Amino acid sequence: MALTRRDFLIGGSAGLLATSCTPVWIDSQLESRERRYGSPLLVVIFLRGGADGLHLVAPLRDPHYSALRGTLALPEILSFTDGFGFHPAFQPLLPSLNEGRVAVVHAAGSPHATRSHFLAQDHMDLGGLDLSHDRKGWLTRLLESADSDAYFTRLSLSHHPPLAYRGSPAFSIDNVARFGRLAASKHAQQVLRTIYGFTDDDPARVAGEIALNASREFKIKKAMLGDSLETPKGLRPRSIRGRVDSLIKLERAGIALRAVFLDVAGWDTHVGQGGIDGRMARSIGDLAEGMQALSDAFRERRELVTVVMTEFGRTVHVNGSGGTDHGHGSVMMVMGNAVRGGVYGAWNGLESDALYQRRDLPVLTDFRSVLSEVARAHLGQPPPVDLFPSFTPQSLGLLG
Amino acid sequence: MTSLGRRRLLARASFGVDPKGVRLDADDAARAWLESQLSSHGSDVEPLLQPFSRLRFTPREARAYIGVSAGMMSFDEDAKKNRYKKADRILKDIVGARIVRAVHSQHQLFEVMVGFWSNHFSVYGPTNLVAELCADYEERVIRPHALGRFEDLLITVAKSPAMLVYLDNFRSKLARFGRDGRQQDWTGINENYARELLELHTLGIDGGYTEGDVGAAARIFSGWTIRGRDDPDFEFRKRWHDPAATEILGQRVEASGLEQGMDLLRRLARHESTARFVSFKLAQRFVADDPPARLVEAASRVFLATDGDIPSVLREILLAPEMSDPAARKFKTPFRFAISAIRATAGATDGGDRTLWELGRLGGLPYHSRTPDGHGETQADWLSPAGMAARMAFAFELARGHIKGTSIGTEVLGDIALTPSAIGLRGFERAAVAISSPEFQWH
Numbered sequence: 072m073a074l075t076r077r078d079f080l081i082g083g084s085a086g087l088l089a090t091s092c093t094p095v096w097i098d099s100q101l102e103s104r105e106r107r108y109g110s111p112l113l114v115v116i117f118l119r120g121g122a123d124g125l126h127l128v129a130p131l132r133d134p135h136y137s138a139l140r141g142t143l144a145l146p147e148i149l150s151f152t153d154g155f156g157f158h159p160a161f162q163p164l165l166p167s168l169n170e171g172r173v174a175v176v177h178a179a180g181s182p183h184a185t186r187s188h189f190l191a192q193d194h195m196d197l198g199g200l201d202l203s204h205d206r207k208g209w210l211t212r213l214l215e216s217a218d219s220d221a222y223f224t225r226l227s228l229s230h231h232p233p234l235a236y237r238g239s240p241a242f243s244i245d246n247v248a249r250f251g252r253l254a255a256s257k258h259a260q261q262v263l264r265t266i267y268g269f270t271d272d273d274p275a276r277v278a279g280e281i282a283l284n285a286s287r288e289f290k291i292k293k294a295m296l297g298d299s300l301e302t303p304k305g306l307r308p309r310s311i312r313g314r315v316d317s318l319i320k321l322e323r324a325g326i327a328l329r330a331v332f333l334d335v336a337g338w339d340t341h342v343g344q345g346g347i348d349g350r351m352a353r354s355i356g357d358l359a360e361g362m363q364a365l366s367d368a369f370r371e372r373r374e375l376v377t378v379v380m381t382e383f384g385r386t387v388h389v390n391g392s393g394g395t396d397h398g399h400g401s402v403m404m405v406m407g408n409a410v411r412g413g414v415y416g417a418w419n420g421l422e423s424d425a426l427y428q429r430r431d432l433p434v435l436t437d438f439r440s441v442l443s444e445v446a447r448a449h450l451g452q453p454p455p456v457d458l459f460p461s462f463t464p465q466s467l468g469l470l471g
Numbered sequence: 472m473t474s475l476g477r478r479r480l481l482a483r484a485s486f487g488v489d490p491k492g493v494r495l496d497a498d499d500a501a502r503a504w505l506e507s508q509l510s511s512h513g514s515d516v517e518p519l520l521q522p523f524s525r526l527r528f529t530p531r532e533a534r535a536y537i538g539v540s541a542g543m544m545s546f547d548e549d550a551k552k553n554r555y556k557k558a559d560r561i562l563k564d565i566v567g568a569r570i571v572r573a574v575h576s577q578h579q580l581f582e583v584m585v586g587f588w589s590n591h592f593s594v595y596g597p598t599n600l601v602a603e604l605c606a607d608y609e610e611r612v613i614r615p616h617a618l619g620r621f622e623d624l625l626i627t628v629a630k631s632p633a634m635l636v637y638l639d640n641f642r643s644k645l646a647r648f649g650r651d652g653r654q655q656d657w658t659g660i661n662e663n664y665a666r667e668l669l670e671l672h673t674l675g676i677d678g679g680y681t682e683g684d685v686g687a688a689a690r691i692f693s694g695w696t697i698r699g700r701d702d703p704d705f706e707f708r709k710r711w712h713d714p715a716a717t718e719i720l721g722q723r724v725e726a727s728g729l730e731q732g733m734d735l736l737r738r739l740a741r742h743e744s745t746a747r748f749v750s751f752k753l754a755q756r757f758v759a760d761d762p763p764a765r766l767v768e769a770a771s772r773v774f775l776a777t778d779g780d781i782p783s784v785l786r787e788i789l790l791a792p793e794m795s796d797p798a799a800r801k802f803k804t805p806f807r808f809a810i811s812a813i814r815a816t817a818g819a820t821d822g823g824d825r826t827l828w829e830l831g832r833l834g835g836l837p838y839h840s841r842t843p844d845g846h847g848e849t850q851a852d853w854l855s856p857a858g859m860a861a862r863m864a865f866a867f868e869l870a871r872g873h874i875k876g877t878s879i880g881t882e883v884l885g886d887i888a889l890t891p892s893a894i895g896l897r898g899f900e901r902a903a904v905a906i907s908s909p910e911f912q913w914h
Contacts, residue, residue, distance in 0.1 A: 187639070187663065189595070189841055189842055189843075190663075193842060222856065232855075232857070238851075240855050240856055240857075241855070241857070242855075242856065242857045243857055244857070245832075250860075251860070252864065253863055253864055253867055254864075254867040254868060254871050254873065255863075255867045255900065255903065256897075256900060258895065258896060258900075259867075259896055259900040259903065259904055261892075262892045262893050262896060262904050263863065263904060263907060265892040266892065266904070266908055266909070267909065273909050274802075274850065274854055275802065275854060275859065275909040275912040275913065276909035278854055278855060278856045278858070278859045279856075279859040279863070279907075279909055281856040281859075282856040282857070282859040282860035282863065283860075283863075285856060285860070286860055342551075343548075
């Protein structure tokens with residue numbers, strides 16, 4: 072693992088950090104470093120479980136839609152374009168939709184034929200590769216060329232870092248309010264800093280030193296915010312909206328972020344999926360609130376590109392339990408200032424012969440084509456050619 | 472062996488050195504200790520396992536406890552929640568018992584190998600329908616064979632309800648077609664298990680098999696299923712079996728029915744690639760992330776010569792001269808880190824929910840690898856700044872007595888606590904600093 076020694080903050084002197092007040096130069100260094108992170112913040116929202124794309128964005132004018140979807144068919148939608156409409160639970164996102172900041176790619180997904188959640192998720196996280204020990208995640212490959220001397224450039228707001236970060240020292244924080252909390256006296260912390268400040272190349276020491284410095288930076292920033300990192304009452308901490316709240320506060324606190332990954336379970340709707348209301352509608356509402364909150368928070372602050380993805384879609388037919396089973400193609404959404412709103416990608420309709428194995432929405436747009444445009448929006452230039460090995464992305468024109 | 476080699480033997484063939492335990496001062500003592508460990512099977516901490524009343528559930532008992540039919544396909548959210556809660560309770564019992572045994576059992580190498588095999592033949596507990604089968608998997612599949620023969624283990628795993636469900640083989644069956652030529656729903660071969668059998672359980676990804684072999688193996692195992700949802704024991708269903716496999720791994724398929732699969736498992740268990748792959752993983756577990764080729768070769772020769780006798784292979788690896796190579800450091804996985812912290816201070820744990828939660832935060836819990844290749848074993852898998860921050864936080868929570876059900880003892884912890892910078896620290900903070908130190912992360 073190529074962990075390089077970070078001289079930032081520590082200035083080579085462990086003793087300096089043991090003092091309780093923060094020297095001014097630390098903040099000025101932080102400021103200058105943040106300026107270098109002017110590139111758009113990349114937010115990846117992964118809907119775990121296989122989200123039903125036809126329920127998120129419905130092809131309302133398709134002649135087969137009502138019959139195929141049965142109890143799941145939506146009688147009303149939020150108006151949109153080209154014969155597609157958003158589920159009414161997307162209401163909170165309406166401002167962004169109306170401003171044309173949201174692009175939808177329908178019948179998108181992974182060409183991998185698996186209907187296993189894990190295989191499909193791994194395959195996507197690794198950017199279209201199969202799992203084996205030397206594979207890197209797609210976010211790792213994307214950010215490889217980027218400066219990486221700040222601690223939270225690659226962040227995931229989850230317990231375990233996703234495979235998308237495999238092969239990089241990404242931070243994962245499942246509880247923002249708790250991170251960096253060390254139930255240690257000042258003296259004990261000083262001892263820790265001393266033993267972690269030795270100059271040797273023990274990688275555990277190097278990683279630990281980074282951890283201590285990162286925690287410290289985190290705490291300094293947190294203190295500037297006031298102690299308000301707890302999720303506010305009324306927001307569930309594990310929801311998308313709850314974690315977006317954490318993300319916004321971290322960014323406001325001046326933590327240098329480049330990419331943030333957040334995932335949420337609950338999209339595996341085999342049973343009782345619901346129509347306008349119900350289980351999936353609640354999940355969609357959470358997604359919409361989270362996306363709009365991101366959009367609002369970053370409007371004046373910084374460019375933002377958000378991508379919403381899922382491992383696969385679900386059967387076109389409603390099943391015997393008012394739900395849908397594992398399928399193939401689904402929907403991807405991209406939101407950002409540079410995005411041109413609309414529905415993108417090929418669409419063949421819902422006629423039986425147009426479906427994958429006559430049961431699922433097909434994958435007509437490879438998820439890597441979508442991610443390639445997301446990567447371009449993030450980097451401000453075409454992504455490295457090996458971002459998705461042995462894959463040639465198709466140009467979709469999501470960006471203005 | 473050098474004294475370093477002996478220290479490592481003691482540390483790596485266990486969940487960490489216990490200050491009240493043995494010291495290996497000479498090679499004879501090291502050999503004698505290893506022999507006693509290799510012949511110490513089973514559970515020796517029964518009284519401590521009393522709280523885990525669901526630990527030894529058979530699949531049928533587990534399903535009865537959960538009441539599958541009640542919650543499974545129900546619209547009733549409460550019934551479903553209740554079902555998940557009970558499945559989760561079973562899984563917590565299993566992992567809690569694992570923690571208690573790892574800390575307190577004298578059969579340390581045995582417990583280490585239970586961990587190794589349950590990770591080699593990984594099943595992900597929190598998946599729907601798998602959690603409740605893990606009790607059977609732990610107690611009747613992995614533990615009886617952890618220091619036995621590889622072939623017995625492989626066959627028992629192949630027939631285990633947990634693996635059959637986890638890797639979907641229970642639904643793999645001969646494809647059937649309707650009059651319109653369309654394949655009927657829920658029929659057809661599922662390759663998931665067959666692929667992982669070759670790639671992860673036996674030959675290894677470079678073990679010299681082809682896509683054709685995967686397809687043939689999948690046919691051979693079609694019909695290996697479970698009797699039913701409420702009675703999920705192994706059953707071979709002949710009418711589900713696809714007899715079309717004619718050749719696999721360069722040999723004709725001679726047998727028919729169930730025996731096809733049994734023959735294949737026996738062949739795989741004796742295959743050179745399997746011997747090398749399993750030896751590689753064991754050498755990586757005990758000696759070095761990048762194990763020396765000589766050692767892997769030597770161990771796989773023993774594997775082949777003894778028909779996969781696990782203690783013989785372990786003896787070859789654990790007493791190898793490479794164990795004494797100063798460069799062969801091993802970074803503790805989070806689970807080993809946490810258990811060794813408790814053991815290093817002669818502490819105690821009840822494996823209760825709070826302890827589970829804290830260990831879960833560190834990562835790498837048994838039955839919690841989301842992918843069928845199990846948790847990684849190397850430094851590259853675990854060494855990260857966030858991981859180190861989590862370890863330090865754990866050390867202080869532990870030392871302060873904040874982890875209900877788990878406490879540390881009062882033994883002095885090695886050299887770190889005695890460094891000049893630590894002078895003046897109170898006892899519990901000395902322990903916390905020692906557990907947090909870079910040195911403690913290695914073994």
